[in-house]
Amino acid sequence: QVQLQESGPGLVKPSQTLSLTCTVSGDSVSSGTSYWSWIRQPAGKGLEWIGRIDSSGTINYNPSLKSRVTISLDTSKNQFSLTLNSVTAADTAVYYCARIMSGARWGRFDFWGQGTLVTVSS
Amino acid sequence: SSELTQDPAVSVALRQRVRITCQGDSLRSNYASWYQQKPGQAPLLVFYGKDNRPSGIPDRFSGSSSGNTASLIITGAQAEDEADYYCNSRDSSGNYLFGGGTKLTVL
Numbered sequence: 076q077v078q079l080q081e082s083g084p085g086l087v088k089p090s091q092t093l094s095l096t097c098t099v100s101g102d103s104v105s106s107g108t109s110y111w112s113w114i115r116q117p118a119g120k121g122l123e124w125i126g127r128i129d130s131s132g133t134i135n136y137n138p139s140l141k142s143r144v145t146i147s148l149d150t151s152k153n154q155f156s157l158t159l160n161s162v163t164a165a166d167t168a169v170y171y172c173a174r175i176m177s178g179a180r181w182g183r184f185d186f187w188g189q190g191t192l193v194t195v196s197s
Numbered sequence: 198s199s200e201l202t203q204d205p206a207v208s209v210a211l212r213q214r215v216r217i218t219c220q221g222d223s224l225r226s227n228y229a230s231w232y233q234q235k236p237g238q239a240p241l242l243v244f245y246g247k248d249n250r251p252s253g254i255p256d257r258f259s260g261s262s263s264g265n266t267a268s269l270i271i272t273g274a275q276a277e278d279e280a281d282y283y284c285n286s287r288d289s290s291g292n293y294l295f296g297g298g299t300k301l302t303v304l
Contacts, residue, residue, distance in 0.1 A: 122283050135292050138292070180227050180228050182287045183245040184230065184232070184240070184242060185242050187241075188239065
């Protein structure tokens with residue numbers, strides 16, 4: 076069974092950098108068949124896709140966040156990470172990591188972490 | 198446009214059939230995936246592709262697609278199906294999109 080677990084600070088000051096790590100078990104982030112993704116959800120609102128990475132180094136970011144986001148892989152630890160720069164209160168949300176399985180005409184987020192709440196506040 | 202549009206809220210009587218829809222240009226060339234989210238929980242994949250249901254998902258969940266519209270259909274809705282439902286697709290740039298979500302109420 077694939078499991079993902081987010082970790083990182085729950086409180087970040089405005090203008091600083093948010094950093095989260097997702098630890099994967101039951102699959103390898105080096106796998107050529109899986110993509111690894113971050114999604115966030117502000118309280119009471121919908122899901123927002125942040126970006127994804129795969130083992131070939133291909134990375135896609137949400138255009139609305141692209142200037143502030145970096146996603147990276149650490150194959151030695153079977154982890155992937157998210158950094159979001161210059162945060163504001165609008166970045167306060169539950170952040171999820173998830174695995175994507177992709178096909179020719181679809182991509183499904185089949186395993187999710189439990190989510191971690193990150194609050195941006197001074 | 199790179200958006201997926203869902204009705205904010207839908208209701209269904211217990212044991213009746215309900216359709217939750219998702220519209221967007223990306224659906225003309227890519228199938229939708231559907232997620233159920235209950236309060237305080239991570240989303241759960243309930244249907245994807247042309248006709249695929251993950252292991253453990255009841256067969257009352259099904260899907261369809263036509264043109265720029267994808268649908269999640271629940272046949273014989275149960276009380277435990279009350280949740281938020283999100284559609285998701287991939288666009289031509291390889292980016293992923295989520296719909297705004299539909300709150301399903303089972304009466």
